[in-house]
Amino acid sequence: MHNDAIQFLAENQAAPNWERLGQHLPYEWIQKALSYTGKACIRQRRLPAEQVVWLVVALALYRHQSIGEVLDNLDLALPDAEVSFVSKSAIAQARQRLGAAPLQALFELSGHAWCEQDSKHYQFKGLRLFAMDGTTLRTADTPEQRAHLGAQAYVRVVASYPQVRGVTLTDVATHLIHSAAFGPYNQSEIRYAKELLASIPYDSLTAFDKGFFSAQILCGLTTNGNYRHFVIPAKINTKWEVLEGSAGDLLVQMRTSPLARRQSPELPEFWQARAITVLDSSARKQILLTSLTDRQRYSAADIVACYGRRWQIETSYREMKQSMLGKALTLRSKTIDGVYQEIWGTLTAYNLVRLEMAKAALAVKCEPTEISFVRAFHLIQYELQWAAVTRAYGKLPDLLKRLRERLVSLLNEERPDRYYE
Template identity: 65%
Template structure:
């Protein structure tokens, strides 16, 4: 939903500059990220590790531009009289030297701080609302990516056309900031990635899950592993329990923990209890919601149903990240495994930057963050970053044109020797199972 107040609100602020981004991403964070991961540049380079961190974040904001264009337009390379531009091979080497660790450190540090900034304004009865769910992304079809990430299996023993990675995120429902994330090879189940996130769920929070995450180990560890950490999750059709007390539509139930789960996690009890609330949607469909919020006076059944109905916002968050921000591209850019991890951590930081700007603008305008258009805010930040890089000095335009001409002269010589990219036609998976008639077999 578009809000007419967004444009005058943004225009009333001073022009976008790199120091404005620095208000959200202080230089000290980037320096600490580089130092903590051991990626600091010892010798002076045109693209030191600190600049590469900004470059990876910018790559997510300018998905339809090449990496060289992003470096040039945002003026990310340090100036030197010896060269007017940075070659593609030098940029690739700078990314390899930096690695993914600084971006991962920066994401976790920034997400923790950004989520806590305005959290008090979006609490639900004293609790922060989160949603946890999984998604997949396709990577470039290189031998390294296919070996590490794997691919989905299609019908007729066909392997997926592109390697895929699987990710699970913890997203704030109110502002849609990604609080935490875990991702890796496609073959690793979402439950395993979710178990990594459970210890990092903040205290005094309510986490809404999809029914695929219904697991005694996951939910019991969530409640017992912190202070006032609760869950809401729909029951499966085959979930069985024993009613302890309550009336129809709002009961306290007891469920048995499977022997297999207790073998994997001996700390689990033999039984665990939850509150079962009947929810009816607008189409008249019924579902049972299981929750650890057992205080009926403080949390009425309607409150629990309302919290669960906001879970869909994490799906919108995935759409904004994968379709809107990454430009409907089929795959990620990177050809290497380390590059894929680096690129995705940078994309998460960039997405949170946009969402943080939206949250700040929404507070000033008196609207909810979901009322402001993500695409409009995304485009405004794109334009402002480009304009800020170009207009730092009006006398800079002749120099930019000169550098452009020099770059055009050198472009034919930038192809790396011995590098081949074989063309291949990707197979499309069958949408329906092929049925063979008897006459076809005769």
């Protein structure tokens, strides 16, 4: 991010040179996202579309501040000799003009590119390791959002706030979010997971929670011949026929349910997987199913170790909800389009922080997950505002060097007693 975001925010000029955004979030990506969605701004405004994109991303970095404060403190509006501030109505109208589509396009462009950067440093025997998981977010309780999004229903009551349900595909090594799909709460995680299948990179292993156990997902991932693999816990009622192998490491065959084949006629009648039995520290048995059937190249211990890293990406949701969104009860936005815009901006902002952490870790050869997200996030907040206030363009190289050095100093403390399934 911050090579370029800080540089942009620190400059004080009537017409910012957007090409200075550089390698992390280049001007071309923002322009491409705007042109994809027909939102490129021709009329000169104090808040043209490019500036509003940055405002939406910045709102996720400064959830504790009002929208007006973020705009003023980071000096995101273009200068105007006659008017020294931008009204609340003008900010709201600018966000409405922009909509959610450009933020989605920008997230998809940047997420794919950033996960690809430096991926060779984190491969597992030639495979990139991803994890898929789901979460929910609460929104303001308006009739429009309740009708569109729905809410969790209990036995006698419905939840107080409408909710968004989402699924993300996350790079396990860096915690960068590669892809995301979200929408109304009353749609299942399986549906959103299916939307992400096409985006899963080739030569990869994806770890799934058992809630995603579906022939449509697992066969849909592996049958296209692009060396995309899965590892997932078997359900208690999963049935199979043993084809070969020894106790604890079997090749099994399962029948695709008639319902799944009616919904997806292209699915095979039978599909195969490798079943590996795992005993945890409490002697509880779990069976992992994987499409990596080559025992010589991928040992049972390798598969178990890869799946053991899946739980780590659940912390991504905690980092976004608690650290970035400040444990806020709901998202800021009061409209459906605004909610989607806010979520795409939050995902991009989260990735910007994670990317800077990954770059800092790579420089000193430590794991990105060894750096404390909370402390790194607070440090980046401070550096961005400091650069905007002081106009420290000449000091930016030293500022960025210090930023990355300090990020590396924020290593997480080891907590060996922690255990996650």
